[in-house]
Amino acid sequence: MLVSVFLALxxxxxxxxxxxxxxxxxxxxASGQQTGDLESGLQVKSTPEKGLSSSDLEKLPxxxxxxxxxxxxCAVCLDDIEDDQPARLVPGCSHGFHLECGDTxxxxxxxxxxxxxxxxxxxxxxxxxPPDEKILC
Numbered sequence: 001m002l003v004s005v006f007l008a009l010x011x012x013x014x015x016x017x018x019x020x021x022x023x024x025x026x027x028x029x030a031s032g033q034q035t036g037d038l039e040s041g042l043q044v045k046s047t048p049e050k051g052l053s054s055s056d057l058e059k060l061p062x063x064x065x066x067x068x069x070x071x072x073x074c075a076v077c078l079d080d081i082e083d084d085q086p087a088r089l090v091p092g093c094s095h096g097f098h099l100e101c102g103d104t105x106x107x108x109x110x111x112x113x114x115x116x117x118x119x120x121x122x123x124x125x126x127x128x129x130p131p132d133e134k135i136l137c
Contacts, residue, residue, distance in 0.1 A: 050110060051106060051107045051108040051109055051110055052106045052107060052110055052119070053107075054107070057088075057103050057106060057107065060088055060089065060090070060091065060102075060106070060119075061088070061089040061091065062086060062087070062088060062089070062099065063086075063087050063089050063096065064083065064084060064085065064086060064087060065081040065082050065083045065084065065085045065087050065096075066083040066084075067087075068081065068087055068089070068096040069094055070093075070094050070095050070096060071096075072096070074087075074096075074097045074098045074101050074102075075095070075097065075113045075114045076097050076098070076101035076102065076104070076105050076113055077098060077101045079098070081096065081097070081098055085098060085099075086098075086099040087099055087102070088101075088102030088103060088106070090102070090106075090112045090117070090119065091119065091120075092112075092117055092119070092120065093112050093114070093115050093117045095112050095113075095114045095115065097113070106119070
């Protein structure tokens with residue numbers, strides 16, 4: 001009777017210990033494989049998109065909430081943009097955001113948070129006109 005109680009308590013504990021040790025060995029092996037991949041030159045893409053500078057942000061259109069055409073929901077904070085609140089408009093896709101929300105997002109990412117459209121760099125640095133072309137007013 002004493003032996004059967006001992007086996008009833010010992011065998012499940014020993015089995016769980018073996019399962020735990022195998023799990024730890026697999027985790028250790030997997031972490032070693034990831035570092036080996038990084039050392040051999042196989043890297044995961046880790047370069048984040050660069051955001052816009054404050055001077056570039058000033059070049060983007062600034063409107064009020066009533067002038068938005070694509071709706072008045074701010075995709076950054078998920079709140080409504082009131083008619084009298086200032087808003088930032090993303091050129092190209094015309095999505096709008098609260099001025100603070102849009103500037104915060106765009107200072108870290110150069111893409112629209114709704115449609116992921118990239119803001120074209122030529123918007124900030126337009127190509128110069130050739131000297132032989134004249135602008136007619």
